[in-house]
Amino acid sequence: MSVIKTEHLTHTYSQGTSYEQAAVSDVSLEIESGEMIGVIGHTGSGKSTLIQHFNGLLRPTSGNIYVDGEDIWEKPKEIRRIRFKVGLVFQYPEYQLFEDTVYKDIAFGPKNMGLSEEEIDQRVKEAALFVGLKPHHMEKSPFELSGGQKRRVAIAGVIAMNPEVLILDEPTAGLDPKGRDRILGQIVEYHKERKNTILLVSHSMEDVAKYTEKVLVMNHSRVAMFDDVETVFSRSREIESMGLAVxxxxxxxxxxxxxxxxxxxxxxxxxxxxxxxxxxxxxxxxxxx
Ligand SMILES: Nc1ncnc2c1ncn2[C@@H]1O[C@H](COP(=O)(O)OP(=O)(O)O)[C@@H](O)[C@H]1O
Ligand SMILES: [Mg+2]
Incomplete structure (x- = not known):
């Protein structure tokens, strides 16, 4: 069974006004458990809008989303449960850090899940290790850290919830090449160890080729391709025509x-x-x- 499935998913912002904008149009897809997927497309192609439906942050204008076979909007009151299953790291997540220590920031998600202190502590430490944060970082204020380190704290906060699906929206935007490779390398390690499903949103074909197994290409609100990396690259000319650099x-x-x-x-x-x-x-x- 697919872990995420959409049927004719459509999202229109400001529907019924002159600002009406179809950001995602008629997307039907299935993501299998354990896949490492790159989501790529030009700016404004609908990547962020699409993935925010996978954890119930956005509600479709029409169409359906299933997580583990369950229509997530059938019981809107239980949508919080879906957010624990499908973890989302936003673009520029460092702006959402707010606790006074790194430890508390990473612990925020697991705390919300109602886990025991002991379990929370273990998860925070594990997650910190995954993203390469050192014990001496834990009692610092997140605001004392570098840009790359803040990014790691935010990613650790989602990993600590141990989601079945981890979605990262352009996790390396604004980082230098070294910081970028380190974070992407850590995500690959995490995938290898936990074997959970990962969606990595990126606008770099290079990163997608290097780090993922399957690619979802968005173009003007629609899915243009969804296939393994080799097949997608055999259509490089089309990819270039969509404004993406191969x-x-x-x-x-x-x-x-x-x-x-x-x-x-x-x-x-x-x-x-x-x-x-x-x-x-x-x-x-x-x-x-
Ligand atoms: N909150 C919003 N309100 C209105 N329009 C939006 C909003 N967010 C995104 N859009 C529009 O929806 C389209 C898709 O945007 P987005 O999903 O952010 O694409 P991407 O992540 O691929 O850059 C764009 O035309 C964008 O301007
Ligand atoms: Mg985006």
Missing amino acids: PQVSRVFLALSEKGWPVPANVYTVEQAKTAVEKILGQGGGANA
């Missing part, structure tokens, strides 16, 4: 393939490029053979 190595191999070179058109890592080049140079031989 990795440089993909562009080179796509051009070579279009010029008739016997190379795959869906290369997206340097490792794949190396293998393809070695193949042309003589079955893994080449200059060093």
